[in-house]
Amino acid sequence: MPEQRLFLRSDTETRFIRLTPLTQASVLFSGALIVGWTILATSVLLIDSIGAGSARDEALREQQIYADRLNELSRERDMRAKEARMAQERFNAALAQVSEMQSRLLASEDRRREFETGIEVIQTTLRRTMKERDNALARASEIVDKYADVSVAIKADGSQRREAEDTVEFLTATLSQTSGERDSMALVAASAEQRLDEMRKQVRLEREKNDRVFSQLEDAVSVSLEPLDEMFNSVGMPPARILETVRRGYSGQGGPLTPLSISTKGEPADATSARANNVLDRLDTLNLYRIAAQKAPFGMPVKSGFRYTSGFGPRWGRMHKGTDFAAATGTPVYATADGEVIWASRQSAYGKLIKIRHEFGIETRFAHLNKIHVKVGQRVSRGDRIGDIGNTGRSTGPHLHYEVRIGSKAVNPMTYIKAAKNVF
Structure with a gap:
């Protein structure tokens, strides 16, 4: 880069600016730096724009897949019903x-x-x-x-x-x-x-x-x-132990579970009578099963317009002891088994909470409610409306937190719901 002179001429005088090789190199380097930075910034903006568009498309696809899955689950629920x-x-x-x-x-x-x-x-x-x-x-x-x-x-x-x-x-x-x-x-x-x-x-x-x-x-x-x-x-739940528990609770003479049999008047039973008594015994067992099923939490706490948002297990470093059903505020909540209400009020992070005690040492909990429709000591049956979904307590949005406990230990509620999907 040879030394250059830049002349500036006016009517009265002439001036020049001397451009040394170092000055020229500095100007060229600065220009190249500006052009390179412009190209780099433009590339970054283009990449961000393309990435944002892909993320939106992916989110839309995931949303559509989720909606299709919800529709499929709804159809399957209707089919099971x-x-x-x-x-x-x-x-x-x-x-x-x-x-x-x-x-x-x-x-x-x-x-x-x-x-x-x-x-x-x-x-x-x-x-x-x-x-x-x-x-x-x-x-x-x-x-x-x-x-x-x-x-x-x-x-x-x-x-x-x-x-x-x-x-x-x-x-x-x-x-x-x-x-x-x-x-x-x-x-x-x-x-x-x-x-x-x-x-x-x-x-x-x-x-x-x-x-x-x-x-x-x-x-x-x-x-x-x-x-x-x-x-x-x-x-x-071992069927033999469950049936024995129900039979002890319904053993009164003349009650609904008095064993049926065909009388032989003290004589040895013939093949037909023995077979008839066997069928009646099995029908009696079926009736005991029906009563036991009413007393265990095999029902659904929410029956319309919901989605699962969080399951049973570790969540954010802590144990999540129930299953969350997200739905609009005011969606009905139903008892999942026959039992007695032992709590119907606020309780710290649970917000408005209902606890129901069932047979076989089982307890169910319904948290974050908007309204409570039962009171302590009230007997409820499976399918009775006990409250409405809300957003009380430690909650990020309207949903039902549903727990099943045996003794004081929380168990996965979906185990009972999935076990009953082919029966009820």
């Missing part, structure tokens, strides 16, 4: 069929006993008549022999002979009458045997029909019991 209604209808139909078949079975047993009693009476009468006939024949034979021995003496005395002839005529008439009675009783016995065969055939057909009905009932009861077994096992 429909299946639950259909299962309840099938259960009611099975109970009605059991009642009808039990009545028919009892009527059939009564007819069979009447037939057996009638046949026994006929056979007894026939045996007695035949015995009387045999005795009369034996007596007649003895009399004939007796009078045969004295026939010579009777011939000597005309009056005695006449008396003997009258006696023989009387015996002959008696024998003829006895023979007629014998033939008549033989006809009655043959008719009774024919009637007995018809009754046996009718009883056999009735038993075959009952066998088909019992098979259908046993299948229906098995189909109803298996999902309930799986539901209780999946939440760690």
Whole structure:
């Protein structure tokens, strides 16, 4: 870069500015620095703009996927509710069929006993008549022999002979009458045997029909019991212990759970009675399951217009002991099982809180409520509206914080909700 001079000429004088190589280098370096900084800043702005557009697109896609998932869950919930209604209808139909078949079975047993009693009476009468006939024949034979021995003496005395002839005529008439009675009783016995065969055939057909009905009932009861077994096992509630607890609580005579059975009047139960009693025992078990399910928190606390925002487990370095259901303020909150309200007021970070004590040592909690519709000591049933969703206590927005506790230990509420989705 040779030294340059920049001349500035006016009307009266001429001046120049000398540009040394160092000055020129400084100017060129400064210009290059400005141009480079401009290019770099423009690139950064373009990259930020492109990145922001991609993030917005990604957020929109995630929002659409989330909305689709919510719609899918809503459809699945509606489908499960429909299946639950259909299962309840099938259960009611099975109970009605059991009642009808039990009545028919009892009527059939009564007819069979009447037939057996009638046949026994006929056979007894026939045996007695035949015995009387045999005795009369034996007596007649003895009399004939007796009078045969004295026939010579009777011939000597005309009056005695006449008396003997009258006696023989009387015996002959008696024998003829006895023979007629014998033939008549033989006809009655043959008719009774024919009637007995018809009754046996009718009883056999009735038993075959009952066998088909019992098979259908046993299948229906098995189909109803298996999902309930799986539901209780999946939440760690042994069915045997649960059923025993419910049975102890409903053991009063004449109560809804008095065991059903078909009486055998002290005699050994036949196959039909034993099978009927087995079906009735399993129906009694099904009824116990139904009561136990009402007393455990298998229901949904929120039924419309909600989304899951936080599940059970660690959150932000602390343990989140429940499941959050986000919904608009005022959305109804329902009891998830039968129980007794033991708290219905504010409690620090929970805000407005409801606690319900259930059977089997279970407690449910409903926090951050806007309104409370129950009071302490009140008995509630599953599906009763107990409050409204709100934003009280330590909360970032309207939602329900739902907890399930066994003793003092919190457990995952979704375990119960998922276990019951194929049953209710």
